[in-house]
Amino acid sequence: MSNIDENAQGKEMGLTTCPSCNKLNEQKQTHCTRCDSPLMVRDTTSLQKSWALLITAAILLIPANIYPITMLTDRGRIRHDTIFTGITHLVQSDMFPIAIILFTASILVPLLKIVGLTIYLTAISFRLPISKKMLMVGFHIIEWIGRWSMLDLFVISITVALVNMGQLLDAKPAPAATAFALVILLTQMAAKVLDTRLLWDRLESKDDKNRSTKSR
Amino acid sequence: MERDCIDDCVTLCRSCDLVVTKRALPSGVRALCPRCHTALYDTPYCSINGMLALCITALIFFTPANFLPILELHFLGSVRTATIAEGAIAVAHQGYWIVGISVMLTAVIAPGVLILSILSQILIIKYRLHSPFFRDVLKRLLKYQDILSQLTMLEIYLISILVSVFNLSDFADIFLGMGTFCFSMLFIVTLFLQREYNLEHMWSMLDE
Ligand SMILES: [Zn+2]
Ligand SMILES: [Zn+2]
Numbered sequence: 216m217s218n219i220d221e222n223a224q225g226k227e228m229g230l231t232t233c234p235s236c237n238k239l240n241e242q243k244q245t246h247c248t249r250c251d252s253p254l255m256v257r258d259t260t261s262l263q264k265s266w267a268l269l270i271t272a273a274i275l276l277i278p279a280n281i282y283p284i285t286m287l288t289d290r291g292r293i294r295h296d297t298i299f300t301g302i303t304h305l306v307q308s309d310m311f312p313i314a315i316i317l318f319t320a321s322i323l324v325p326l327l328k329i330v331g332l333t334i335y336l337t338a339i340s341f342r343l344p345i346s347k348k349m350l351m352v353g354f355h356i357i358e359w360i361g362r363w364s365m366l367d368l369f370v371i372s373i374t375v376a377l378v379n380m381g382q383l384l385d386a387k388p389a390p391a392a393t394a395f396a397l398v399i400l401l402t403q404m405a406a407k408v409l410d411t412r413l414l415w416d417r418l419e420s421k422d423d424k425n426r427s428t429k430s431r
Numbered sequence: 432m433e434r435d436c437i438d439d440c441v442t443l444c445r446s447c448d449l450v451v452t453k454r455a456l457p458s459g460v461r462a463l464c465p466r467c468h469t470a471l472y473d474t475p476y477c478s479i480n481g482m483l484a485l486c487i488t489a490l491i492f493f494t495p496a497n498f499l500p501i502l503e504l505h506f507l508g509s510v511r512t513a514t515i516a517e518g519a520i521a522v523a524h525q526g527y528w529i530v531g532i533s534v535m536l537t538a539v540i541a542p543g544v545l546i547l548s549i550l551s552q553i554l555i556i557k558y559r560l561h562s563p564f565f566r567d568v569l570k571r572l573l574k575y576q577d578i579l580s581q582l583t584m585l586e587i588y589l590i591s592i593l594v595s596v597f598n599l600s601d602f603a604d605i606f607l608g609m610g611t612f613c614f615s616m617l618f619i620v621t622l623f624l625q626r627e628y629n630l631e632h633m634w635s636m637l638d639e
Contacts, residue, residue, distance in 0.1 A: 222466070223450040225443035230450070232443045235574050236634045239443060249637060250570055289602065305598070313597045316590065351446060351467035365537060365584055369518075369591030372534045374599065376513035376521040377504045384506060384602055388527045396530045415447035415467070 224415070231256050258410035265409040266336055272401035273329050279394035280322075285371060287378075288385040295389060298322060298367065320366040321395070328364075328402045331357045339414050347414055358406050364399045368392065444469055472631060479553055485624040486550040492617040493546065497539055499610030501592055506603035514610060515539055515588070541582035542621060548572050548579060549628060556636050566637065573637075576630055583625075585618040 225231055231240055231254055233247035240247055240254055247254055283295035296304065298321045305314035331353050338345050371388055378386040440453050446469040453472070456462060461473040500512035513521075515538050523531025552572050559565040592614075596605050 224448045225450055226448055228450060230441075230443060232445055232448075234445075235577075237445060237631065238634065239441070249634065250574060252574070308601060310597055313594055316594060347447075348467060351469070354446075355469065362581070362584055363587060365533070365587050366591050366594065368530050368534055369538065369584075369588050370594050370598065372518035372522045372530070373502060373513060373591060373595040375525065376518035377502055377511050377595075377599065378602070379511070379521070380506060380509065388522050388525055388530060392522075392527050392530045396527075396533050400533070411446045411467075412448040415449070 226256055226412075226416070255410075257412055257416065259413070261408050261410040262336065262339060262413060265332070265405045266340070268401045268405035268408065269329065269332050269336060272398050272405065273333070275394045275398050275401070276325060276329060279325075279391050279398050282391040282394065283389035284367070284391040284395060285374070286387045286389045288382060290384070291382050297391060298395070317367065317370075320363045324360050324364050325395075325398055325402065328357050328361055328406075329398075332402065332405055335414075336409075350414060351411070354406070354411060361399070361403050361406065364395075368396055368399075442471060444471060473629070478627065479556060482549065482624060482627050483553050483557075485620055485627065486546055486553065489546045489617060489620040489624060490550070492613050492620060493543060496610060496613040496617040497543075499613060500608040501610040501614055502595065503606040503608050504599065504603050505606065512608065515614070537582055537584040538588045541579055542585055542617070545579045545583050546621065546624070548576065549624065552633060556633075560636065570637065573630065573633055576633070580625060583621070585614075585621055589615060589618050 226242075229242045231242050232238065233240055233250060233252055233254060235252040236247060236250040238247055238249045242254075242256055244254060246252065280298055283297050285296045285301065287294045287296065302314050302318050302322070305311075305317065334345070335350055335354055335357075337343060338350055371392060374386045375388060378384055442451050442453050443449070444451060444464040444467060447464060447467040449464055449466045451462075451464060451471060454462070456472075456474045458474045462471040463469065464471055497515055500514055502513055504511040504513075516535065519531045519535040519539070521531075522534065552569055555565045555569045560569075592607075592611060596607070599605050
């Protein structure tokens with residue numbers, strides 16, 4: 216196979232992989248020979264879909280953080296907690312490790328995901344001269360850590376089920392919970408629908424240095 | 432170059448579409464795309480019988496993990512218990528059904544369906560691979576495998592139980608139930624099952 220160029224794209228060779236089973240197919244086929252999924256050399260509309268999902272998620276991140284996410288009644292006193300105040304309470308009661316876990320899962324991860332995906336999509340849409348390899352590593356990290364935001368919702372559901380004793384001690388979810396759930400859902404989908412091969416088709420000229428070092 | 436060779440010695444990176452020449456790998460090693468570092472392929476090490484055993488073990492733990500209380504709260508003489516599903520239903524009951532559905536889906540439904548799906552795949556491969564009907568079923572199951580394993584969030588739920596214990600220990604006494612033990616076992620078994628499972632290898636079963 217010596218006649219294959221180091222940086223050949225499947226697109227130029229008339230080949231394409233099946234998005235669902237990963238089998239190599241020829242471009243002239245419309246459906247995968249193994250699993251019958253429709254084949255697409257590039258999904259150009261995925262960029263728009265991904266932007267739409269990401270922008271919606273970014274907007275929802277605001278109510279998710281400014282509205283309370285839980286409501287706690289403790290001996291008649293009602294306390295509303297936002298994601299942030301919930302974490303500061305943990306810090307005040309000296310539970311640093313738990314505070315750090317919750318801070319990472321509920322504030323850092325969603326924020327990193329939205330900022331990261333924005334950089335990623337901007338780089339494709341506006342052909343920014345950012346190292347493609349770095350973008351791709353970031354993308355894999357975003358895909359992998361995204362799920363961990365569910366942590367807060369699980370904690371809320373356990374708490375709500377356990378703590379319901381009327382005026383004495385009672386926990387209920389508050390409006391930010393839905394917004395937060397939607398942020399997780401939409402950001403995961405934004406990463407999922409995106410055809411990452413688009414990144415490698417564009418911004419060709421800018422970081423050629425990156426390519427040549429890779430080939431040795 | 433000949434077309435029929437291409438299928439065996441070349442692969443395309445699914446993230447960046449780079450053409451990569453396939454090489455034989457030692458077991459346990461995974462080939463990464465030289466350009467974007469996406470995992471490309473590895474030597475399949477799935478043992479069908481091993482996975483079958485893990486599937487059955489997981490199914491045995493699944494019911495108690497979901498129907499026994501995962502936490503017990505003792506407060507001024509009264510005792511409250513909660514199962515995973517009760518948590519999801521309690522949240523949905525308060526009007527937060529999007530939250531309730533996501534909890535139910537990722538902590539109860541997806542893990543259950545995942546185990547059943549892998550079990551059916553193994554049984555088809557072991558006994559019914561020649562029948563066209565079952566081949567079609569296998570094809571369908573494999574198509575949803577990826578999304579199912581992404582929806583399965585047992586590890587995150589396990590950490591959530593721990594976080595809740597610390598969170599609530601401020602107000603009341605918290606005890607771990609038998610359900611927590613079964614849930615942890617379910618998590619460990621599913622972890623090994625997912626580690627053993629290789630989607631690429633399962634797809635290749637259809638090629639023969
Ligand atoms: Zn396919
Ligand atoms: Zn690649």
